[in-house]
Amino acid sequence: QLQLQESGSGLVKPSQTLSLTCAVSGGSISSGGYSWYWIRQPPGKGLEWIGYIYHSGSTYYNPSLKSRVTISLDRSKNQFSLKLSSVTAADTAVYYCAGGEGRGDYWGQGTLVNVSS
Amino acid sequence: QSVLTQPPSVSGAPGQRVTISCTGSSSNIGAGYNVHWYQQLPGTAPKLLIYVNNNRPSGVPDRFSGSKSGTSASLAITGLQAEDEADYYCQSYDSSLGGSGGFYVFGTGTKVTVL
Numbered sequence: 181q182l183q184l185q186e187s188g189s190g191l192v193k194p195s196q197t198l199s200l201t202c203a204v205s206g207g208s209i210s211s212g213g214y215s216w217y218w219i220r221q222p223p224g225k226g227l228e229w230i231g232y233i234y235h236s237g238s239t240y241y242n243p244s245l246k247s248r249v250t251i252s253l254d255r256s257k258n259q260f261s262l263k264l265s266s267v268t269a270a271d272t273a274v275y276y277c278a279g280g281e282g283r284g285d286y287w288g289q290g291t292l293v294n295v296s297s
Numbered sequence: 298q299s300v301l302t303q304p305p306s307v308s309g310a311p312g313q314r315v316t317i318s319c320t321g322s323s324s325n326i327g328a329g330y331n332v333h334w335y336q337q338l339p340g341t342a343p344k345l346l347i348y349v350n351n352n353r354p355s356g357v358p359d360r361f362s363g364s365k366s367g368t369s370a371s372l373a374i375t376g377l378q379a380e381d382e383a384d385y386y387c388q389s390y391d392s393s394l395g396g397s398g399g400f401y402v403f404g405t406g407t408k409v410t411v412l
Contacts, residue, residue: 217401226299226406227335227343227386243394276342282401283333283388285354287342 182206184277184288192271192295198264202277202288203257210235210255213281218251218262220273221290230275233260267295300325300391301404308410309377317407319370319387325402327368330390334363334372337384346385347372374409382411 188200202216209216218230231241233251241249250263264271272295278284302320309315319332326332334347345354347363350370360381362373370389374381387404394400 227403229401229403232401240400242400280345282331282390283345283348284335284343285345285348287344290342 182279182286184279184286186275186277186288186291188291188293190291190293192267192293193297194268194295195266198262198267198271198275198293198295200262200275200277200291200293201259202261203259204279205258209253209258209260209279214279215282216251216253216260217278217280217284219276219278219284220271221276222270222273228273230262230264269295271295299405300394300402301387301389303385303387303404303407305405306408306410308412309374310412311377311379313377314373314375315377315409316374317372317385317387317409319372319389319404321368321370321389321391323368324393324399325368325389325391326365326370328392330392332363332365332370333388334361335386335388336381337386339383343386377409377411379411382409384408 183205185203192198215232217232231251233239248265253260274290276290277288279286331349335343336346337343350365351363385407391402392399
């Protein structure tokens, strides 16, 4: 059973870069068939895909965020990361990492990131 | 905004049956892409409830069932219980999003209230 855990800064200033990491345990992120996702949820609102990375390292980003997003794998630490640049208050949300086969089979507990000066 | 539309809320008394619709289009559900459903209890991460249209992960009660037809999908909850009070989201893939061939999408979400 895979377990995922997000970590990173909970407070980011406007115009700076949000950085989060998702540690995966109970399995390898290099295993075939799985993709690794970042999803966010603004307070009181619905879910939004940010992007995902295949076990191979190929990345796919939400078109509305593509110019600001980078997702990467760190196979040596069995984790994957999110960087979102030039943040504004609209980026305040609970950020989830997840993994699965075209869906969120496994989820982290989520971490609240507040964008504020 | 999402390309998958759900009713904002549905409600029912304990023991009743409720259904949640997920309306898409020819570039997502209607194109044959799979639909998955999630349950999000208050203050918690979403949990996979139904995968690939009508399959339940291990541990999900058979009170929950999914279906898909044309450009829409539905989640049914039979024998509604108090612990089913949560937000529910559908998810699929849309081939019209972005320049690289498509992207995953969530539905707008539905709050289920047990009366």
